[in-house]
Amino acid sequence: MKEELVEYTRKIIDKAVSEGFSEVAVLLLNEKRSMVKIANSEPSVVQHWSTISVGLYLVKDKRIIVARVEPSSIEQIDKPVKELLKIASRVEESPLYAPLPKPEKEPKPLEGLVDEGVVRAIENPVDLAERVVEVAHREKVDRVAGTIDLAYITRVLATTAIGNVLVEDSTRLQAYLRAFAGEDGSGQWALGSTRLDTRRLEEMASIAARYAVESRNRVEIEPGVYDIVLSPMVFGNLLNYVANMASAFMMFMGMSFFVNYKPGASIASTKFTLLDDPLNKELPRATGFDDEGVSTRTKPIIEDGVFKTILHNSKTASKMNTETTGNAGWIMPTPWNLVVRAGDYKLDELIGEVKKGILVTNNWYTRLQNYVEGQFSTITRDALFLIEDGRITKPINKLRIADKLPRILSNIDGLGRDLYDIQWWEVRIPTRLPYVLVRQVHTSKHTV
Amino acid sequence: MGLEDLVLYAVDHALSIGADYAEARYHxxxxxxxxxxxxxxxxxxxxxVEGIGVRVLVNGALGFASTNKLTRESIREVVEKAVEYxxxxxxxxxxxxxxxxxxMGRARYSVVEAKKFDSMSLDEKIRLLKDLWNSVSKTPKEVKLAVLVTTYSEMVEEKIVANSDGAFIESRVPRIRLMYNMVLAHxxxxxxxxxxxxxxxxxLEWLDKxxxxxxxxxxxxxxxKVLLTAKEPPREPVDVIVGSEVVGLIVHESCGHPSEADRILGREAAQAGMSFIKPGMIGYRIGxxxxxxxxxxTIPGSYGYYLYDDEGVPARPRYLYREGVVYEHLHNRWTAKIFGVESNASARSMDYRSEPxxxxANTYLKPGNYSFDELLEDVKKGVYIKSYMEWNIDDTRWSQRYVGLEAYLIENGELKGYVRNPVLEITTKAFYSNIDAVGKELRFYAGLCGKGEPAQGVPVWFGGPDVRLRNIRLGVMA
Known part of the structure; x- marks a missing residue:
């Protein structure tokens, strides 16, 4: 099968070149995937996908065309390529254009990204669903909902600038569970990994269930400025925004507060380090090469509070007179996996640092009023606890965090020592991170 | 094998290997x-993005599988996979x-473009967008238009839906979209x-409109002017005229979403969340x-237009809230069975890979009789919020927040300059209970509504007239 995919990719390159494109990249994804969706503690649907999709990057006279098609045979690529040639002859030279890179050292696909456990579970995901439901119900929860999503992906890349066709196999598990207890208790947790480790799935179910039980009988508090301990679910969500904004393309498009800073500027607490880590083999987007065929590398986006790296592909790098960081995206550079450097605190100790504050375990709907200023709000969901004199005293009702992303980063005052691998709806980029204490966070709530 | 034959084959084969119900969709x-x-x-x-999705019901359980290999052999495999799961x-x-x-519907329909996409050359479309920049960039005098990104899209959605209960629907809906992002800097x-x-x-007729x-x-x-001159919103409670752009989003978020019956039953609990509406709340007074x-x-020209849903059921208008009470939910055939009603054709899927x-579709607040001047005239002190950027709502669709962008101070029935980022943070019941007067001009806005896992984004319109709320305390941004 793999040889067929390589051959197929080569043929697409040849076809596009013969049609008159001067530079071509083809990224083929062959995906076998299954997912169990759980609601009310039973599967609501089991889904399966078997898909080959082809991404095309085509250049003619410095005009850039990007396409995604799903041809069922090589012949079917004809029409899109001809269609794209029509577009290419009309659009003008792109200000982003740079030649596809020809790396001195050809990149190597990462080995060891495939877990046979995931491959087997794709054929029978229901047993895993049954297991997490059972584990969650060991606590006094009423019902759970969630998803177990398993995939085996072959990624094939060929470009007119590199000799070999690059092939990388990986597996991925993304799971999350939300538990409900009583009138108002709920908790949610997530896991993203290249590997299937049933114990970690069970841990995910247990955390969600415990938070659900502990957050029953909530009381209202007034919004204001609080010291807040953010769980990895919440901090992961905010860091997904931050890391995406570190993409040069987002800066170029007016979608990033990083336009206000240059690398080398202090933008966060000195306690905070955020890495883009494509070489971490346990995180689902691990890869040895980016979409332009450049070797990936691990690099700090923020290190000890200092803005270190703008994420580039060859085009944005050329425009900003620098080197690619191996984060292509043909148009938009993107982070691969995020890793936050652990701190020294146990969760209890982090909470112990708070005189009056809140532990927020989950959130969603983060939206920005202004990307250039990083002004946002997000609404909490699930378990939320009041902290008084260093101890959790009671579960509380939802409120919003309404603040600025740069201020959140600057006000980090402590990080947990235990790291969690999070990926779900609101944390799309796999993120390994701890609980974090942020001082003086603004919150808000409905006024009527 | 033709596409229609493949779809029908999928349905027949699923039944032959034990499915109680089968549905196939070329998309x-x-x-x-x-x-x-x-x-x-x-x-x-x-x-x-082209393929066939197959959904089956076997012994009371749902299975879904899809493929983009449009051969009989491949369709047979996905049908068997769906049944097996x-x-x-x-x-x-x-x-x-x-x-x-x-x-069940048996029909073919298509939306006809008054001006076809190819009636204008690509050159002309590019020129139009470049001219847009030329005009807009010269407009601000004291501030700089730092960024104007325009993304122009032409889309065509074609479907053949068939199921074992007799539905057969073939449809074609072309759509047009322009997104823009403007950054002004001083x-x-x-x-x-x-x-x-x-x-x-x-x-392309929409480009003219x-x-x-x-x-x-x-x-x-x-x-x-907002950037240069806007002042903080009043701190005391004031009357608020909520512009139709904001009203549209509010009804989408705080009426449309909580009225989805699958959400009410908990099927989306881990993703898009639950609903403050619980089973048995038809008739509950919300406003x-x-x-x-x-x-x-079924609104002609709408972004969320369709005449039959992806279960083959004919579409019709749904009155979700009616004169202040919860009146009807959005149903597919599964939730309709549980609630003891008929499906009102709400099952949609984004593409062939997605389950319905x-x-x-197109959600709006029913217009009233007031002109804008009439809404304004007896406001002593207030704020008119015409557009927004930031918003969010909790996962039961109760507590919501909208931050105004173009917003005006109102004094003695007149607009008096700009207000910076007024925050309307309100519960669903408070919003619908405080509507004191409703404008007569209905306007619609386009969006891509996200839901499901894997997430599905489907085109929708949301809209309404301007409305007036009395005595609301607005917030300010931190």
């Missing part, structure tokens, strides 16, 4: 895109899934950002007599 989404930044073409995009988890079903009886006053989407079903240059030049003029919200897939789930 093709084609898109062409142009992206410009500050008048320069960054590049073009093209996409085709459904059968495997049927043992865990505490309550078997059943579908309500429904009138050295002392900072920045202001406006992102907006225009979208509709049909063709949208009057792009007038619209964006007008916005740039206004937003320059006053001005609160009537309708979702109607309950979605809105």
């Amino acid at each position: 093709k989404n084609t898109s062409t895109e142009l992206m410009l930044r500050n008048g320069m073409v960054l590049g073009g995009g093209y996409g085709v 459904a059968r495997a988890h049927s043992k865990l079903m505490k309550k078997p899934i059943e579908f309500a009886e429904a009138r 050295p002392q006053k900072g920045t202001l950002q406006r992102m907006h989407v225009l979208g509709a079903s049909g063709g 949208w009057k792009l240059t007038d619209r964006l030049v007008g916005e740039a003029e206004v937003y320059e 006053n007599e001005n609160a009537t919200v309708i979702d109607d897939p 789930i309950i979605r809105m």
Whole structure:
């Protein structure tokens, strides 16, 4: 099968070149995937996908065309390529254009990204669903909902600038569970990994269930400025925004507060380090090469509070007179996996640092009023606890965090020592991170 | 084998290997895109997503599988996979899934573009977008238009839906969309950002209707003044005129979403969340007599247009809130069975890879009789919020927040300058209970509504008239 995919990719390159494109990249994804969706503690649907999709990057006279098609045979690529040639002859030279890179050292696909456990579970995901439901119900929860999503992906890349066709196999598990207890208790947790480790799935179910039980009988508090301990679910969500904004393309498009800073500027607490880590083999987007065929590398986006790296592909790098960081995206550079450097605190100790504050375990709907200023709000969901004199005293009702992303980063005052691998709806980029204490966070709530 | 034959074969084969119900959908989404930044073409995009999705019911359990290999052999494999998965988890079903009886459609329909996409050359379209930059960039006088990104898309959605209960629907809906992101910058006053989407079903006739240059030049003029002159909103409770753009989003978020019956039953609990509406709440008073919200897939030209849903059920307007009470939910055939009603054709899927789930189409607040001047005239002190950027709502759709962008102070019935980022943070019941007067002009706005896992984004319109709320305390941004 793999040889067929390589051959197929080569043929697409040849076809596009013969049609008159001067530079071509083809990224083929062959995906076998299954997912169990759980609601009310039973599967609501089991889904399966078997898909080959082809991404095309085509250049003619410095005009850039990007396409995604799903041809069922090589012949079917004809029409899109001809269609794209029509577009290419009309659009003008792109200000982003740079030649596809020809790396001195050809990149190597990462080995060891495939877990046979995931491959087997794709054929029978229901047993895993049954297991997490059972584990969650060991606590006094009423019902759970969630998803177990398993995939085996072959990624094939060929470009007119590199000799070999690059092939990388990986597996991925993304799971999350939300538990409900009583009138108002709920908790949610997530896991993203290249590997299937049933114990970690069970841990995910247990955390969600415990938070659900502990957050029953909530009381209202007034919004204001609080010291807040953010769980990895919440901090992961905010860091997904931050890391995406570190993409040069987002800066170029007016979608990033990083336009206000240059690398080398202090933008966060000195306690905070955020890495883009494509070489971490346990995180689902691990890869040895980016979409332009450049070797990936691990690099700090923020290190000890200092803005270190703008994420580039060859085009944005050329425009900003620098080197690619191996984060292509043909148009938009993107982070691969995020890793936050652990701190020294146990969760209890982090909470112990708070005189009056809140532990927020989950959130969603983060939206920005202004990307250039990083002004946002997000609404909490699930378990939320009041902290008084260093101890959790009671579960509380939802409120919003309404603040600025740069201020959140600057006000980090402590990080947990235990790291969690999070990926779900609101944390799309796999993120390994701890609980974090942020001082003086603004919150808000409905006024009527 | 032709596409129609493949779809029918999928249904027949599923039944022959033990499915109690089978549904197959050929679904093709084609898109062409142009992206410009500050008048320069960054590049073009093209996409085709085409395949067949098969959904089956076996022993009360649902299975779904899809493929983009359009051969009989491949279709046979996915049908068998869907049946196998459904059968495997049927043992865990505490309550078997059943579908309500429904009138099944057998029809072909298509939206006709008054001006076809190819009636204008690519050169002309690019020129139009470049001219837009030329006009808009010259508009602000004291501030700089730092960024104007325009993304123009033409999309065509084609479907053939068949099921074992007799439905057969073939459809073609073309759509057009323009998204823009405008950043205005001033050295002392900072920045202001406006992102907006225009979208509709049909063709290039919408470019004329949208009057792009007038619209964006007008916005740039206004937003320059907002950035330079806007003051903090009043701290005391005031009357608020909520502009139709904001009303549209509010009814989508706080009426449409909580009225989705699958959400009410907990099927989306881990993703898009639950609903404050619980089973048995039909008739619950959520607001006053001005609160009537309708979702109607059949509005001609609408972004969320369809005549039959993906379960083959004929579409009709749905009255979700009627004169202040919860009146009807959005149903597919599964939820209709549980609630003891008929499906009102809310099952939609984004593409062939997606299972049909309950979605809105075009949701709006029913207009009233007031002109804008009449809404204004007896406001002693208030704020008019015309547009927004930031918003969010909790996962039961109760507590929501909208931050105004173009917003005005009202004094003694007149607009008196701009207000910076007024925050309307309100519960669903408070919003619908405080509507004191409703404008007569209905306007619609386009969006891509997200739901499901894997997430599905489907085109929708949301809209309404301007409305007036009395005695609301607005917030300010931190």
